Amino acid sequence: MAKRCVKVYSGFNRLWHWSQAASILALLFTGARMMGLHHLIPFGMAVTIHTLTAIALLVLWAFATFWLFTTENWRQFIPRQTGLIQVMRFYAWGVFRGEDHPYRKAYQSRHNPLQRLAYLALKVVLFPAIWTTGLLYLSYDFWDHLPQAAGWLSVLAQVHILAAFAIASFVVIHVYLLTIGHGFWKHVRPMITGFERVEVSPEAEAYFAAERPERLR
Numbered sequence: 001m002a003k004r005c006v007k008v009y010s011g012f013n014r015l016w017h018w019s020q021a022a023s024i025l026a027l028l029f030t031g032a033r034m035m036g037l038h039h040l041i042p043f044g045m046a047v048t049i050h051t052l053t054a055i056a057l058l059v060l061w062a063f064a065t066f067w068l069f070t071t072e073n074w075r076q077f078i079p080r081q082t083g084l085i086q087v088m089r090f091y092a093w094g095v096f097r098g099e100d101h102p103y104r105k106a107y108q109s110r111h112n113p114l115q116r117l118a119y120l121a122l123k124v125v126l127f128p129a130i131w132t133t134g135l136l137y138l139s140y141d142f143w144d145h146l147p148q149a150a151g152w153l154s155v156l157a158q159v160h161i162l163a164a165f166a167i168a169s170f171v172v173i174h175v176y177l178l179t180i181g182h183g184f185w186k187h188v189r190p191m192i193t194g195f196e197r198v199e200v201s202p203e204a205e206a207y208f209a210a211e212r213p214e215r216l217r
């Protein structure tokens, strides 16, 4: 496959990614305030921002899920075993010895096998865990009459906080991994401009040239 500068991230893809990142950072900041980990803003303000941002993020996720399944993008998140061990070995060992990243990013497959696993776990385990517990917490007034409601509320709060810490760990690892390889900005720029030099199959290149020339640079 030849390397071409092609639009890898559509406008919606980038809007979704950065709005999601900003919302999650705001949720972590206000959530930490509610837990008493800092006192940089008043408690009441933290609760209001946390609730409104969470609702906005849920709307964004609904649109992003629709976009994922009405475009071919969902295929990018299906796990693949081929090459997984090589990528894991690279992050555990090769990166400290100056080896090259074993994965070659391609238009049809923009995530390496480890990214596929991590992003899928985020989407099908951590995000559902945080939003179901959050919504149940928010709607406590509707089910507080049920037997052992207070006990269940405490379980929900703990699962919510556990998922929040797992998401915070994802963010730290995600940003750290962007510093590996060709440099932080080389990784981040495509998520801002949309364009990146990646491997493109001859069929895809012919399709872009004939039907979507604006996607090739």
Ligand code: HEM
Pocket (backbone or CB within 6 Å): 013, 017, 020, 021, 022, 024, 025, 076, 110, 111, 115, 119, 171, 174, 175, 178, 187, 188, 189, 191
């Ligand atoms: C705060 C929560 C964040 C979450 C949940 C998140 C999630 C994701 C997901 C799911 C993807 C794959 C998107 C796709 O290919 O369609 C992605 C890609 C990417 N993210 Fe984030 N992200 C976050 C924050 C950040 C931050 C703070 C940065 C940079 C400073 C960043 C930079 C990138 C870049 C450059 C990519 C594309 C590179 C790649 O996946 O190899 N992200 N992110």
